[in-house]
Amino acid sequence: MGHDFAKGVAALDRQIDSRIAAYFSSCVHCGLCAEACLFYTETNDPRYTPIYKLEPMRRLWKEKHTFWGKFAIKLGLSKPLTEQDFADWEELVYDSCTLCGRCSMVCPVGNDITYMIRKEREGFSVAGYSPPGLQEATHRALTIGSPMGITLKTLQAALSHVEKNTGLKIPMDQPGADYMTLFSSMEVVNFPEYIESVARIFDAAQVSWTISSEAFEATNSGIQIGSSEAAKELVSRVVNAAESLGVKYVISPECGHAYTAIRWEGPNLIGRPYKFEIIHILELLDQLQKAGRLSLSGSTDIPLTFHDPCQIVRRGGVIEPPRDLLAKVAANFVEMGDHGDMNWCCGGGGGVSANERADGLRLKVFDRKQQQIEALGVKTLVTACANCRIVLEEGIEDRDMDVDVIGLTELVAEHLAAKAAS
Template identity: 40%
Template structure:
């Protein structure tokens, strides 16, 4: 039977193809990625440097595939990977990494460190060495459909909950143009987003639906680099979209759920999807641009001072940076200020990559959030706008933890409340 280290090493060996080898070989150890990592910056822990987080992958590659690596082991300069190493790296690659991609963005050699860290996570996951909180969420989502165990029954109740207000949410409507997929996090924490979404879609005259089969954009397989689970969970949405014959799937305020469906899943299966995957932010901007929704100009220029948090998945890696600003500048023409680090160069809130799903990363998350607090203060803002529920929850927790009175809100809410009804 494989030990933990064997399972992890087997996965690292499988992944050590030409691309990974080239990336590992290209590193000059310049240290620029360390300065970019908010966990390293906030704590000064040397092992939180991104390049150290891929050390197990580097050692596996060198020791298996290079003469120098084999010589290092033979001469006792470097040790083969042990079970203790596998346990230790859980502290770095899970509890001190939000997969934010900032290290990738700054590396002068173009090394996609975040993708290498995902491989290390995959090795740890295959060895069964992942935080217990995430493991439970994986089991729940595979068996019950949502990471925190909510079943189809609860989702149906949520979707029907607006009927007494006269708002009908279309469920599994065949032939709809757009399938809207929420995450359980969004619906449980910000239930009003269901109402906001219905208002926006109806105001735009969109032919839309939600589904009870493909209902949760959350993807615990992507978070834990478990390719099989990622595909199983994404298949539920993709197959539903095919059955309903929609033209596009709109992912609401969830970062990793969006990029997993748009990029990760098609790349993994090697096929283009027969429909578009779009984030609600770009859809709202499209409606606005085409005159399908009208928004009261300056509606949120009401005394509060706003700034925008570029989320790592929707903005930095998702590329949706102009669209939120197009809407924000219309709604808040005078009381809006960018943070010093924005767009691709933004600083992660600290809560992504599954970090909010387990206790062991809490101190690092809160430490990293101090950098974000400084950025918000620098912008002179008292309210932060986000397009990702997970970021929004990290801001809520971070503000509370650090006794800040700053508020956070979602762009969907700002748009819905500023709608000019025809």
């Protein structure tokens, strides 16, 4: 992808809405957001201060939308945004931000810095200043249907193994089912045990569900790279499939940005409300358990803790369901020092894990998660995001830590009551 600075500036300018203008106007330059960002805390590099990552957009806002900014440009007292600024800030915008939202939580004037960086990426993406890995993933998502190149045949092969292991028939393209479930590419390729767990749980709870052959991919690389056009297309495929099948709910899997894309950004991207509801798999499991449809038995005595995926918990609000479920299946569950809506990111969200040039930085900032885990002394880490799981496993391997990472849905499936599981 080539560079088009003028087109990128125009796109960046279009992102400066009333919210962003208000945020820039109200920023008091206190720097508190730095202490909330693991890229800053683990490197002590002031360039990784979250608000500093927005400097190109702030300069454009000032020169285009403020009296004194326009005045300064005319008198030559300040320099306009240049292509070199895009080149210099690309790494900060993509490599050192996971869109985790922790900086937004601590801003004393309520500025949503994560929202601003998400919008800033729109301009950088159009200008061509975005990581090759994310560009390629987005291209594959649009042309093949999956950022990892997963095809329907690949999914069908994975489902065939699940059917063989469980003796259950996986419903595909079933009209009128209550739920249509999505999977991320990582679950299909790296964690098929998640799919098997879902099948076993839904059979036990007698859930009416299906998978669409037209839209089974949950990951939305358009959100990660900052392309509303791509994000809209990917959301539209899911919406069209769900409405064609007439389902009541679409289930977002254990994937953070998939949840953000389909539940929170989706209706705005397509310009209308859905004809169905979005529910995260953890929300559904919690509902089934509380309604008495999901019978669980026994609990593990292994000490374990839970890593809160940022987009699901902090940005999405799914805080209590995972803890309600853990209370049923884990007798020795302990919270991290910072948890819930203030937990620290795994370091690979927001497309960072798909950005190879950021690998060194990502492993460096794993210091924070290592400290959290070792402070508890546990050997088992539970999470609910396939991307978090991959990143956590890579960090643990890099540090030679004796810690296992498991998915919460799988843990629940392991404790299905014998009668329900048979």
